[in-house]
Amino acid sequence: xxxxxxxxxxxxxxxxxxxxxxxxxxxxxxxxxxxxxxxxxxxxxxxxxxxxxxxxxxxxxxxxxxxxxxxxxxxxxxxxxxxxxxxxxxxxxxxxxxxxxxxxxxxxxxxxxxxxxxxxxxxxxxxxxxxxxxxxxxxxxxxxxxxxxxxxxxxxxxxxxxxxxxxxxxxxxxxxxxxxxxxxxxxxxxxxxxxxxxxxxxxxxxxxxxxxxxxxxxxxxxxxxxxxxxxxxxxxxxxxxxxxxxxxxxxxxxxxxxxxxxxxxxxxxxxxxxxxxxxxxxxxxxxxxxxxxxxxxxxxxxxxxxxxxxxxxxxxxxxxxxxx
Amino acid sequence: xxxxxxxxxxxxxxxxxxxxxxxxxxxxxxxxxxxxxxxxxxxxxxxxxxxxxxxxxxxxxxxxxxxxxxxxxxxxxxxxxxxxxxxxxxxxxxxxxxxxxxxxxxxxxxxxxxxxxxxxxxxxxxxxxxxxxxxxxxxxxxxxxxxxxxxxxxxxxxxxxxxxxxxxxxxxxxxxxxxxxxxxxxxxxxxxxxxxxxxxxxxxxxxxxxxxxxxxxxxxxxxxxxxxxxxxxxxxxxxxxxxxxxxxxxxxxxxxxxxxxxxxxxxxxxxxxxxxxxxxxxxxxxxxxx
Ligand SMILES: Nc1ncnc2c1ncn2[C@@H]1O[C@H](COP(=O)(O)OP(=O)(O)O)[C@@H](O)[C@H]1O
Ligand SMILES: [Mg+2]
Numbered sequence: 218x219x220x221x222x223x224x225x226x227x228x229x230x231x232x233x234x235x236x237x238x239x240x241x242x243x244x245x246x247x248x249x250x251x252x253x254x255x256x257x258x259x260x261x262x263x264x265x266x267x268x269x270x271x272x273x274x275x276x277x278x279x280x281x282x283x284x285x286x287x288x289x290x291x292x293x294x295x296x297x298x299x300x301x302x303x304x305x306x307x308x309x310x311x312x313x314x315x316x317x318x319x320x321x322x323x324x325x326x327x328x329x330x331x332x333x334x335x336x337x338x339x340x341x342x343x344x345x346x347x348x349x350x351x352x353x354x355x356x357x358x359x360x361x362x363x364x365x366x367x368x369x370x371x372x373x374x375x376x377x378x379x380x381x382x383x384x385x386x387x388x389x390x391x392x393x394x395x396x397x398x399x400x401x402x403x404x405x406x407x408x409x410x411x412x413x414x415x416x417x418x419x420x421x422x423x424x425x426x427x428x429x430x431x432x433x434x435x436x437x438x439x440x441x442x443x444x445x446x447x448x449x450x451x452x453x454x455x456x457x458x459x460x461x462x463x464x465x466x467x468x469x470x471x472x473x474x475x476x477x478x479x480x481x482x483x484x485x486x487x488x489x490x491x492x493x494x495x496x497x498x499x500x501x502x503x504x505x506x507x508x509x510x511x512x513x514x515x516x517x518x519x520x521x522x523x524x525x526x527x528x529x530x531x532x533x534x535x536x537x538x539x540x541x
Numbered sequence: 542x543x544x545x546x547x548x549x550x551x552x553x554x555x556x557x558x559x560x561x562x563x564x565x566x567x568x569x570x571x572x573x574x575x576x577x578x579x580x581x582x583x584x585x586x587x588x589x590x591x592x593x594x595x596x597x598x599x600x601x602x603x604x605x606x607x608x609x610x611x612x613x614x615x616x617x618x619x620x621x622x623x624x625x626x627x628x629x630x631x632x633x634x635x636x637x638x639x640x641x642x643x644x645x646x647x648x649x650x651x652x653x654x655x656x657x658x659x660x661x662x663x664x665x666x667x668x669x670x671x672x673x674x675x676x677x678x679x680x681x682x683x684x685x686x687x688x689x690x691x692x693x694x695x696x697x698x699x700x701x702x703x704x705x706x707x708x709x710x711x712x713x714x715x716x717x718x719x720x721x722x723x724x725x726x727x728x729x730x731x732x733x734x735x736x737x738x739x740x741x742x743x744x745x746x747x748x749x750x751x752x753x754x755x756x757x758x759x760x761x762x763x764x765x766x767x768x769x770x771x772x773x774x775x776x777x778x779x780x781x782x783x784x785x786x787x788x789x790x791x792x793x794x795x796x797x798x799x800x801x802x803x804x805x806x807x808x809x810x811x812x813x814x815x816x817x818x819x820x821x822x823x824x825x826x827x828x829x830x831x
Contacts, residue, residue, distance in 0.1 A: 439676060439678065441672065441676060442676035442678070444639065444665070445637050445665055446665065446689075446690045446738075446742065447661075447662040447663075447742070448693060448694070452693060457678055460680045461678075461679065
């Protein structure tokens, strides 16, 4: 959390000037967008009569109603405790999102019929590819980070070439290069290994920088103390430096894992039957595009949420040794 | 002076050492009863923990250390003082090879320090170092800080290492803090833990680099007290410090460094009451005036 001053401060959303300005802002916003022709207009029919005939009055009434509800909501939330506030806001935004999805008039039976296949084939493949790639990427990254920090010119050159190359090119190109390029050299490679290889190398290049900055963030004195006690380089790295660097590394790593989970969708380009590939193909014949795409999107999101939870747990664990 | 005998590790440096032997010594070979003389020499040599001969060091073109000669015998307490930037830290960091010297010779506990050495660990095992900023491992408890050295370096089993650590934490009088993390301790307590951590390795010599310089005044006393009691127990110590009271009380010799040279060297009573060099006088007047 940010540093919070202990000086008593009024709740912002209970200050009249704030509520009034938010009210004015929302009012203005919805005056600009004409909502008379939408579901909101239908809801307001008792007040404004036929929405399409209501003209400027209808517009104003709708905007006024929305602004009033919004501000009331804001003020009420201000009374709740922090946890409750977070919960309520999440729930409300989620409901709005559902309303948005509902607007697509999705065919629920179709989703119900295809979802098991989407999960059993697509999700499993996605998780499997991502997990293996993350493990390989971490190994590559730590080696490259140490190489980049070492005084060895050869190691540095190789490592910096590697990170420059794989960070400097779209992942999609790398996937094609490996899948289509390696067979030219005589290595015929399947789609899944090619995808895993490309993902590992690309994500590993980004992770290299995360590890490197994490290692650099540790005070020189830790190296000196450790080395002066007779610990070797590798012992110092594994038991003294990396454990201290982890709290610094975890947040960007969480980012990396989540990004990589979704980047794994790019291997659909070489025909791997993972989540995105199936989402695009399964609904195609019956013109149920949206059903499958939205399902896949929600599945990706749920997986990311799992990773976020893991990340926050890990962060909390490390916070303990720092606490005073 | 020194002729290392019977110790293979020292033989490498023998040929160079001969030239350093005082002028009357070569005659020793011609006198009767040579064997007994040799034995006596060996005993003296064994006593020497750190030996620096004409040591020079450069940072790029900047000469940090110039022709440093220094012998530290077993049980000897040496205080090094001098203005900031005079190379005190650099010198003692050369003794456990945290820094490399370019010229001259350093022999620590019978091992010659040089660029190609493979057994730096062997030297460091026997040389404890206490830093200005403690440098405790923040992700380990105080107890673990004291256990890891013996466990990882000497292969001591965990229970023995724990007993050993507690013994030395008692020695610095903070056994009750054993399960805390370093950040939960005051500066003085942290520095005492750092001393205990080094002691756990049972080193042959302890190097202190301004151990009280980053402490609040009321904590300086407790750390100095710990160091004094160490000295009383016969620990070989090389302390870089500006605590002149400590130097007066425990030092066998005080060294004054300026611009990378040892300018003056003497017993504390001579050093403080009758300094020879102007630079020393100036330094002492500055440091004792407040
Ligand atoms: N890594 C380094 N690179 C270049 N110069 C250094 C380095 N470390 C120390 N010095 C210089 O060497 C001199 C001696 O430093 P130091 O041994 O720390 O002095 P002291 O401990 O006596 O204050 C200083 O002038 C300092 O600027
Ligand atoms: Mg210094």
